[in-house]
Amino acid sequence: MTRSTGTSAWLDLPAQDVSAVMPFYSGLFGWEAEDLGEEFGGYRILRSEGELVGGAMSVAGMTCPEGSDLPSEWGVHLAVDDVDARVAKAREAGGGIIVPADDIGDSGRMAVVLDAVGAPIGMWQPNQLDGYEFTGKPGSPVWFELMTHRYDDAAAFYTAVFDAELVPMGEGTDEGGDDVRYATNGSGESASWGLCDAAGMMPEDAMGWRVHFGVESTEQALASVRELGGSVLDGPVDSPFGRITTIADPEGASFRISAMGEATTEG
Structure with missing residues (x-):
């Protein structure tokens, strides 16, 4: 593999x-x-x-x-x-x-x-299928994260079962970070997904894994979402990792879109 x-x-x-x-x-x-x-x-x-x-x-x-x-x-x-x-x-x-x-x-x-x-x-x-293709292009998966109220339990599970190497956000840098605990599996460009302590941020029934797909333009994507029968659940929110919006498809399955070209700088 x-x-x-x-x-x-x-x-x-x-x-x-x-x-x-x-x-x-x-x-x-x-x-x-x-x-x-x-x-x-x-x-x-x-x-x-x-x-x-x-x-x-x-x-x-x-x-x-x-x-x-x-x-x-x-x-x-x-x-x-x-x-x-x-x-x-x-x-x-x-x-x-x-x-x-x-x-x-x-x-x-x-x-x-x-x-x-x-x-x-x-x-x-x-075996014959390694997995999805890492391209970073619009229309492709660009990030995955687990939102949980039980951060420490999740960290222990994924370390034991999947050999996760969790690196707290900002570790080894001069970034002060905020009060939200967030770690990535791997550091820098090798990071493949994130783990977020969502206690106090999101209700318990909203916990779980969520997928981010890349888009070229937030506004164009949101116009398409509405025309195609989807809905906006949250956002857009500006971040250093792209402009992020939470979407639901016509059956209610949720995911996030990220316009990485619209990322903001901190400071």
């Missing part, structure tokens, strides 16, 4: 009506969707300008253990060297199993676990 254990590798969208929601993403990001057919349950591979972004699938008729419909929400998968061994580590670290380890054709082997703070997280052991 070319990605090291614990780095972001894949993302996908389970949707109640994947055919109905795909035009939203095609219109917003210009994605093309390839249906893999019945053998893979109608799973769709998503590309931006021919480069891999992630996947989407229908969960119509599928329910949670308590009987409610499975929600439409973006899921994140981290690279692992051995899915089965890492699932065992997840159990030992206080996690649970949502989707047991299974082979996905000759693409790789996957599982989805519940981490120690209650957030679903996928595992991807690549």
Whole structure:
């Protein structure tokens, strides 16, 4: 595998009506969707300008253990060297199993676990498919982060299960930072995702992993979101990492857009 254990590798969208929601993403990001057919349950591979972004699938008729419909929400998968061994580590670290380890054709082997703070997280052991392509271009994934009220528990889980190397924001620099605890898995350009202590910032039911996609222009993207039936949940917010807005697609699956060319400087 070319990605090291614990780095972001894949993302996908389970949707109640994947055919109905795909035009939203095609219109917003210009994605093309390839249906893999019945053998893979109608799973769709998503590309931006021919480069891999992630996947989407229908969960119509599928329910949670308590009987409610499975929600439409973006899921994140981290690279692992051995899915089965890492699932065992997840159990030992206080996690649970949502989707047991299974082979996905000759693409790789996957599982989805519940981490120690209650957030679903996928595992991807690549074979023929290494993962999405790191491009940084508009329409591609540019960042991932876990928001939690239990920062220390999350840090312990991802360190034990995914070999995370968490670096507190501003460590080793002259930046004073603020009162929010935020760490990245890796430092500088090697960072692949973030962990945020969201206690006091967000309600408990909003916790979990969230995905950021790059856009060229915030205003153009927001106009498209509204025209295509989506909604703005929060923002835009200016930051040194881009102008960031939280969006919901027509089924309510949330994600963030980041116009990195509109980043502000601190000071």
